[in-house]
Amino acid sequence: MIRKNNIYILEYLLLIVFVFLLCNLFAFKIYADSESNISGKVTNQTMNGSNVEGVEIFLHISDLSGEILETQKTLSDEEGQFSFKYQLTNSESTMYSIFVEYQGVIYSNIIQPEDINGINISVYDAVTDDSIISISSNAILFSDVDLISKKISILEMVNISNSSDLTYTPNDNPMSLIRFSLPNSWENLQVDSNLLQAQVLQVNLGFSLMTNIPPGVHEILYSYEISYEDSDYIFNRSIPYGIDSLKIFILPEFMKIDDISLGAPEIIEFNKKEYSIFEVKSLEKGSDFQYKLTDLPIASFIDNLKNDFSNIRFEYMSSVILILLLVTAPLYVLINKKKQQL
Numbered sequence: 001m002i003r004k005n006n007i008y009i010l011e012y013l014l015l016i017v018f019v020f021l022l023c024n025l026f027a028f029k030i031y032a033d034s035e036s037n038i039s040g041k042v043t044n045q046t047m048n049g050s051n052v053e054g055v056e057i058f059l060h061i062s063d064l065s066g067e068i069l070e071t072q073k074t075l076s077d078e079e080g081q082f083s084f085k086y087q088l089t090n091s092e093s094t095m096y097s098i099f100v101e102y103q104g105v106i107y108s109n110i111i112q113p114e115d116i117n118g119i120n121i122s123v124y125d126a127v128t129d130d131s132i133i134s135i136s137s138n139a140i141l142f143s144d145v146d147l148i149s150k151k152i153s154i155l156e157m158v159n160i161s162n163s164s165d166l167t168y169t170p171n172d173n174p175m176s177l178i179r180f181s182l183p184n185s186w187e188n189l190q191v192d193s194n195l196l197q198a199q200v201l202q203v204n205l206g207f208s209l210m211t212n213i214p215p216g217v218h219e220i221l222y223s224y225e226i227s228y229e230d231s232d233y234i235f236n237r238s239i240p241y242g243i244d245s246l247k248i249f250i251l252p253e254f255m256k257i258d259d260i261s262l263g264a265p266e267i268i269e270f271n272k273k274e275y276s277i278f279e280v281k282s283l284e285k286g287s288d289f290q291y292k293l294t295d296l297p298i299a300s301f302i303d304n305l306k307n308d309f310s311n312i313r314f315e316y317m318s319s320v321i322l323i324l325l326l327v328t329a330p331l332y333v334l335i336n337k338k339k340q341q342l
Contacts (some may be wrong), residue, residue, distance in 0.1 A: 038111070039083035040119025042076045042100055045166045045215070049125045050103070052080040057121075059084045060098040069094070089265055102126075105167050105212045106196055124167040124214055126175060132212050133286075135166050135243040136161040138153045139235045141275075145254040147297035151225045152233070152255075160213060160241075168213040177201065177208035181238040181288075191222040205238075228296055236290040243283040248291070258292040 038059065042052045054075050061070040068186070076082045095114075100107045102123040109121055139160045144153040160178070162168060171177035182205065183190070189207060191200045195218050198211035209220070249270075250257060257278060265276035283289060 018043045036116060037083050037085055038096070038098075038116040038119070039081070040098065040117070040121060042080040042082065042102070042121045042123055044080075044102075044124065045122045046125040049165075051078075051283045052076055052102065052123065053078045055080070055123070056101045057082045058101075059086065059318075060097045060099060061086065062095050062097070103167075103169075103289065105169055105214070107214070108196060124165060126167045126169040126212070127168060128171045130168060130176065130241070132164040132166060133160060133162050133178075133241060135159065135241050136217060137245045137247070138243050139247045139249065141249040142251055142255065142293075145251065150228050150298075152228065152293075152296075153223070153225055155223045156221070159217050160220060161217045162213045162215045162228060165215055166318075167215070170210065170212075171277075174208070177210055177330045178213065179208045180222070181223060181240065182206040183229045183235050183237060186224045187227070188289050189222065189224045191220070194218055195220070221235045228293075231294065231296045231298055233293040233296060234290060235293055236288060238288040239283050239285060242285040244281065246280045246283055246289070248278045248280075250278075250293075252276050254297055255293045256295045262291075 042055050042057065044052050057074050057076060059070075059072040059074075060068050062068045070086070072084050072086065074082050074084060079278060096111045098111060098119060098121060100111045100121045100123060103126040105126055107121055107123050107124070109119060111119055135158055137157075139157045141155040141157075143155050144178055145151075146153075158180070170178070186206075189202060191207065191209075193209065193211070195209070195211045195213070198209050201208045201210060207222075226235075248257070248262075250265075251273060253274070257276075262278040262280065265278050268275055268277060280289070
């Protein structure tokens with residue numbers, strides 16, 4: 001009797017579990033296939049700024065690789081409000097992004113499925129006056145020196161600041177692009193930035209960014225190499241925008257800066273290397289700076305010999321030795337034969 005009751009209890013529990021799983025599956029089906037609204041508001045943060053009615057707003061649904069799965073478009077109403085209808089998916093591999101185009105400038109916001117309402121997109125009136133932008137900080141790091149190739153590796157980080165309530169946007173004049181000066185004989189330039197849709201244009205004196213600068217501080221990171229001929233190098237740069245703080249990091253074991261106006265450097269250790277840090281403040285727009293790097297390493301004859309030896313491709317060594325033997329062996333036999341005749 002007890003055994004029969006246990007069987008009934010087990011069957012009852014299995015039935016409860018089955019009903020629970022079925023309900024959850026049905027609920028997930030409803031959740032996954034339900035149509036929801038994604039809504040928000042476009043706000044012009046410029047004081048006395050233009051109206052944001054009729055602004056184009058795009059919803060991009062993409063996977064983690066960035067491939068766009070679906071795109072929708074709508075217009076904001078007289079109060080800047082907007083909404084989309086979309087098929088809600090319970091997937092961590094789906095990304096939702098809102099893009100707003102206002103006065104030729106793109107603003108974006110990545111959203112989560114649980115935060116689909118009350119989205120606020122800030123936009124700003126656009127101007128072409130570059131006086132609203134400046135460089136809040138510029139760090140120049142002389143990260144490495146190759147004495148064989150006579151190249152110096154340099155890494156720079158620039159924080160470009162727009163403290164206004166306007167977005168700077170370049171016009172058709174190439175000089176309106178965001179410009180960065182580089183020293184003479186630069187090469188192997190690499191640029192990275194957190195600015196949206198920034199395009200890099202290389203020119204003889206440096207590079208330019210084709211991009212807009214909204215309010216805030218934006219980071220630009222770039223690296224390059226310069227070549228030197230002897231133990232001295234004149235590092236010079238022009239300053240298209242004012243710089244609040246310029247810091248120069250050098251490796252004392254490889255070089256020095258010959259400029260007493262910089263004062264005594266601060267010594268720090270970074271990435272297992274010791275650096276001397278010099279700081280210059282308040283560099284004016286349109287000015288330039290120039291520093292002389294001294295005591296740069298020059299390769300000796302032994303250094304070059306070691307480098308040449310290290311570049312030998314040893315997989316060909318046996319063939320080279322065989323050729324040398326084939327060439328020198330007959331010569332050796334001929335010399336010995338002449339000696340015997342004498």
